[in-house]
Amino acid sequence: MAGYVPGEQLNDPDIIKLNTNENPYPPSPRVFEAIHAALTSNSLRKYPQPLGDTFRRAAGRVLNVSPDSILIGNGSDDILTILTRAFVPEDGLMASATPSYILYRSLAEIQGARFEAHRFTDSWALAESWPRGADLTFLPNPNSPSGTVVDPETIVRLAQTLAPTPLVLDEAYSDFTTWSGLELLASTPNLIITRTLSKSYSLAGIRFGFAIAAPELVRELVKVKDSYNCDVLSLAAATAAIEDQDYFREVRAKIIATRTRMTQELAAQGFDVTPSHSNFVWCRRSDRSVKPIYEELKRRKILVRYMSYPTGPLGAPEGAYDGLRVSVGTDSEIDNLLRELKAIL
Amino acid sequence: MAGYVPGEQLNDPDIIKLNTNENPYPPSPRVFEAIHAALTSNSLRKYPQPLGDTFRRAAGRVLNVSPDSILIGNGSDDILTILTRAFVPEDGLMASATPSYILYRSLAEIQGARFEAHRFTDSWALAESWPRGADLTFLPNPNSPSGTVVDPETIVRLAQTLAPTPLVLDEAYSDFTTWSGLELLASTPNLIITRTLSKSYSLAGIRFGFAIAAPELVRELVKVKDSYNCDVLSLAAATAAIEDQDYFREVRAKIIATRTRMTQELAAQGFDVTPSHSNFVWCRRSDRSVKPIYEELKRRKILVRYMSYPTGPLGAPEGAYDGLRVSVGTDSEIDNLLRELKAIL
The missing domain is CATH 3.90.1150.10 (Aspartate Aminotransferase, domain 1)
Structure with a gap:
């Protein structure tokens, strides 16, 4: 490998x-203030909040979603790994589009799963017929390397085609476009959205990402993540960053x-x-x-x-x-x- | 689950x-200094060192091992997860002793693997005959909850019994006893040692652990870990902590x-x-x-x-x-x- x-x-x-x-x-000046405030002997020597409740409440307010629908991650890479481990059996099937983010294939290899990449059309749209059968499907939106987006109607149709297996909308870059799949979550139960603070919040160094999904799904994903997957300073930084809109x-x-x-x-x-x-x-x-x-x-x-x-x-x-x-x-x-x-x- | x-x-x-x-x-006062020094716009907005080379050099000097034999982790939980993913196929077998750290069984469940726990003797030694056949075996030394240690001769004998599959000596608490498996590494190629800075270095809040193993093994484990699994402030803190002996x-x-x-x-x-x-x-x-x-x-x-x-x-x-x-x-x-x-x- x-x-x-x-x-x-x-x-x-x-x-x-x-x-x-x-x-x-x-990053926001408030990030520096928050890290300074969190930098105490007690916060360093004690375990951090396992679920990041303070961040979840802040992000819930900003994004207008329930804190229970948020799963914290050590970068969105951690979230993508958790999703792979939760949904994909060995010799299972993972799918994505191509050309796209090449990490998805690596995640499949580590999991011992097969991987299928379906080509984008010449206008970076999704092909009319997308094969069913994947245990987990990743679609970065906006896509890398093209920077293009797929429209909401197509996302919903794809999620419906794939249901009940999950469609992960990797929104690492969605803050730089005009729409997000967040608005689709309530009506599309197999949709999972992933976000990172590395790009739009200037925090690649602190490793913080999160997923937004149905609360009952988040409760199960919590069992797969490491108990304390985000550290106390990253949690403080992420909370301050997302609060400074x-x-x-x-x-x-x-x-x-x-x-x-x-x-x-x-x-x-x-x-x-x-x-x-x-x-x-x-x-x-x-x-x-x-x-x-x-x-x-x-x-x-x-x-x-x-x-x-x-x-x-x-x-x-x-x-x-x-x-x-x-x-x-x-x-x-x-x-x-x-x-x-x-x-x- | x-x-x-x-x-x-x-x-x-x-x-x-x-x-x-x-x-x-x-934690050491030097940890606070190091975090302050690392807390710049550039370090927060850029990705951290993927392999933590600065930490690896420092830990290598302190522990008298090659930096190439060190794998960094987001807490030793991350290391235990990486090892499980690297060595255990679905429906594989993981083993440990009992009563011991209950996370090992959870890791097996997440991996879809079977789990066998072999009872300690009444003096918290290992039973004379330890079954072969596990893909990965964890032995915390000192053990939790007992706080007891198994002697070096027994560790070597167990590693030889299990070879070529790995024996992971979970040394989360080894700084509080008188010997470590480090001295056995050179002569025991299937031995992997894991450490954490959560306990003896008062840094549970920053999530930092590491493994020490043969460099050729570490090179393979790097492919399984998330690319940037440790953040810039945790790396700075961990480096300062281990340097202040x-x-x-x-x-x-x-x-x-x-x-x-x-x-x-x-x-x-x-x-x-x-x-x-x-x-x-x-x-x-x-x-x-x-x-x-x-x-x-x-x-x-x-x-x-x-x-x-x-x-x-x-x-x-x-x-x-x-x-x-x-x-x-x-x-x-x-x-x-x-x-x-x-x-x-």
């Missing part, structure tokens, strides 16, 4: 890092403005740029591989994510399908990127 | 909490001194007290259940862990076997406990 390989984490402080969709802006909206607006600008300018440089609903942009050249561009950017200390898939969406030429997934950085980082790209091209 | 139920975490600040083996003393020794000495005193005084009050190599003491009454004592202590705001097993070690009367597992608190907490016990008895 090869194992999942995360994006490069280089230590060079001069590097411009646009490869793992980290948020270029700091003003700051959150301000950062999101900056990212979306930069995304609009970089989409236009990358297109003007000849890239095929997929309109993004996320905090990254998917750029391809229709006539050639972009690997040399990735390598030359890296040489110039700009790190973007080079992704290559065995096949692209339907309609793409057969064979390897590659592109650059470029995180939305600060305006000055993106200016730098655009300048270097101009020199390279 | 019932799921593992951790010890009660009551919020009442007046309660004396002697039920989950938390350390009654604060002077402070560690000072706290350990205090705990061992209190343990000696409470062992004598509990025995003087008529309890059967098992000599402890850990930071808790196992107390029973040979003539009756101790559940009423637990309940009366709780009413008086002293929380100890009441444990009841379907069977005791060999030689114990057949049927339920119960006792109080009392964490070693501060001297004043233990004075309080002894005073209330005297009133109750």
Whole structure:
């Protein structure tokens, strides 16, 4: 088994890092206050809240869902692992779309399960007929690497097709688009939504994610998670971050403005740029591989994510399908990127 | 499936909490400094080191092992979960001793594996013949709830019996006794040691544990863990804690001194007290259940862990076997406990 390989984490402080969709802006100032307040001898030496009740109440208020419908995780990776262990027997079947987040396949391998990936259409929609039979289906929405979204009607139809087995809507990037599956939860009992604070809340370093699902399902998933899967400082940080919605909206607006600008300018440089609903942009050249561009950017200390898939969406030429997934950085980082790209091209 | 139920975490600040083996003393002052130093916008918004290289180097120096032999975990629960996923197929077999840590059985249930528990002898040694055939065997050393240790010769013999399948020596409490399986690692390739910073380093709140095993094994286990399973602040705290060995020794000495005193005084009050190599003491009454004592202590705001097993070690009367597992608190907490016990008895 090869194992999942995360994006490069280089230590060079001069590097411009646009490869793992980290948020270029700091977390809310309230996060720092909350960590300072939680940093006591008693909180460090004692076990944390097993279910994260304080976070669950705060997130419940902000998202307008019951705290009982929230499951806390040590990053949304932890949530995806818990879901896999809860629903997928050995030699079971997991499914997703492709090209998409490659971790899903790794989770299937670790679980000893089979994995099927169904190709997106040429407009990054779901194919008309989606096979039934998977024990667990993951759909990232927005999708990575494309940054595209599938509409609510399609999600509901897919969930109904798959019922009673669960459809996991991986909403790691949903804060950067205009709708979320949250509104579908009440009427779609086999829908599970996962979220992370790594992207829109600038907290990749503290590892915090959560799931939102029917309370009776959450009660069962709690039995599968480690008893104390989130630590006291991460819980404090996550609670403060989600409570500061003003700051959150301000950062999101900056990212979306930069995304609009970089989409236009990358297109003007000849890239095929997929309109993004996320905090990254998917750029391809229709006539050639972009690997040399990735390598030359890296040489110039700009790190973007080079992704290559065995096949692209339907309609793409057969064979390897590659592109650059470029995180939305600060305006000055993106200016730098655009300048270097101009020199390279 | 019932799921593992951790010890009660009551919020009442007046309660004396002697039920989950938390350390009654604060973590090293260097832990606070390290967290403050790590608390920057950049460290929070970026992903942490996937393998925890800074911690691995520090722990490698302190424990005199190669950093490549160390696997970091989000608490040692995370490590035990990773090991279960790596070694145990569905319908596989996991084994441990009994009475012992009840999480092992829960891990088997989550994995869909069978579980066998082999009874300790009446002196908390291992039975002469230990059955082969388990995919993974856990032995906590010191054991909980007894606080007893098995000697190195027996560990080596057991590992040889089980080879090539792994023997996991769960050393959550080994800092409170006089020997560790570390010295056996080089000559016992199927031995895996797990450690936690929750107990001896007063860091239950930050969730940090690790495994020590052959580097080629660690390389494979890395593929099973979540990519970023430890957060940046926990990594900083863990590194600072393990580097401050002077402070560690000072706290350990205090705990061992209190343990000696409470062992004598509990025995003087008529309890059967098992000599402890850990930071808790196992107390029973040979003539009756101790559940009423637990309940009366709780009413008086002293929380100890009441444990009841379907069977005791060999030689114990057949049927339920119960006792109080009392964490070693501060001297004043233990004075309080002894005073209330005297009133109750």
